[in-house]
Amino acid sequence: MKAEIITRSGTKKEFIHAVTSFFIQELNLKNSRYTLSVFVKSGLVKESGMNGFASDFGEKQLVVFIDSKLNMEQTVRTLAHEMVHVKQMATGKLRYKTIRGKHVPFWNGKKVQVNYEDRPWEHQAWGKELILANRLWALLRAKNKY
Numbered sequence: 140m141k142a143e144i145i146t147r148s149g150t151k152k153e154f155i156h157a158v159t160s161f162f163i164q165e166l167n168l169k170n171s172r173y174t175l176s177v178f179v180k181s182g183l184v185k186e187s188g189m190n191g192f193a194s195d196f197g198e199k200q201l202v203v204f205i206d207s208k209l210n211m212e213q214t215v216r217t218l219a220h221e222m223v224h225v226k227q228m229a230t231g232k233l234r235y236k237t238i239r240g241k242h243v244p245f246w247n248g249k250k251v252q253v254n255y256e257d258r259p260w261e262h263q264a265w266g267k268e269l270i271l272a273n274r275l276w277a278l279l280r281a282k283n284k285y
Contacts (some may be wrong), residue, residue: 140169140170141175142175146207158218159218161260166223177202182208205259219271220268222271227263232260244260
């Protein structure tokens with residue numbers, strides 16, 4: 140999977156690119172034919188109440204948006220969570236179809252219309268986000284030991 144990071148901050152861009160690349164590796168997405176664009180957006184939490192979100196965007200294109208005001212730990216956890224959704228979409232487990240003008244989710248080929256907290260793809264992302272984030276922090280701690 141090829142990833143591009145869109146942000147104004149060069150330092151944040153390098154950090155987010157490194158974190159995204161790590162999660163691509165951990166989630167076995169390296170050979171995916173999808174392209175990923177990660178947008179760092181100011182005011183996302185204020186506008187939507189979300190730290191981030193992932194979506195499909197055309198043929199073989201996925202996008203992730205994360206709020207620019209998140210601290211380092213929140214950024215890592217949010218990226219971990221959204222990268223699980225990226226994997227779900229890249230492997231076809233999670234798909235969205237437009238039906239009568241509405242963005243309708245399908246999980247494992249079945250239409251799912253339940254409350255946010257009952258969505259199976261969210262359960263999976265919540266379950267994996269901390270595991271992925273902890274793997275990253277463990278790797279960084281190990282690299283800093285001489």
